[in-house]
Amino acid sequence: MTELKINGQLTQLEVSEDMPLLWALRDVAKLTGSKYGCGKGICGACTVHIDGQPMRSCITPMSYAKGKSVTTIEGLSEQGDHPVQQAWQNLNVAQCGYCQSGQIMSAVALLENNPNPSDEDINGAMAGNICRCGTYPRIRAAIKQAAKLKQADEGAQS
Incomplete structure (x- = not known):
């Protein structure tokens, strides 16, 4: 057990x-x-x-x-309203969607450690998350949007 x-x-x-x-x-x-x-x-x-x-x-x-x-x-969120999930939906990141749970979990970890990542930071943190559909530009844009959403949420809670 x-x-x-x-x-x-x-x-x-x-x-x-x-x-x-x-x-x-x-x-x-x-x-x-x-x-x-x-x-x-x-x-x-x-x-x-x-x-x-x-x-x-x-x-x-x-x-x-x-x-x-x-x-x-x-x-991550019972309602699917975590900032990263919201950004993924807002920007229609998923194509086939198979890799997306792994992509999202890696993005969440990145934003927990780096609330305002650069493109280089995103590339480093997301390296090894393969998207067969090639949605990498949308993934990067969603991470940046999620960072802003997360900062707005944290500012509203203060």
């Missing part, structure tokens, strides 16, 4: 400690927003946050996630 926090809820999963976190999330916890892409941690479709850090869940064993806090795309 592996105990961890998933999207803020203490969860116990009956899985092997060497099972990849992605399969525990998708097959056992029934959280299917994180996608299987390459199985090698290089495409980014499976990106989740573990204790606030973006990680590739397809290569992360349950033994690593044990006792930690995991956030999936489903845990």
Whole structure:
């Protein structure tokens, strides 16, 4: 039995400690927003946050996630109104959409650490998140818009 926090809820999963976190999330916890892409941690479709850090869940064993806090795309916002999600919708970023949960989770982590990223910062943080449809210019624009939305939200709460 592996105990961890998933999207803020203490969860116990009956899985092997060497099972990849992605399969525990998708097959056992029934959280299917994180996608299987390459199985090698290089495409980014499976990106989740573990204790606030973006990680590739397809290569992360349950033994690593044990006792930690995991956030999936489903845990970002119940209403889908996180600033990054809003910007993605406003700018119609998704084309096929397969990579988008991983892209969004990487963008959220970037903005948590850098509230006003440059193009170079965005390129560095998003490197390794592959979009087969090539929506990279829209992704960059959405990250910049999300940064402004996030700053506006934080200013309104002050």
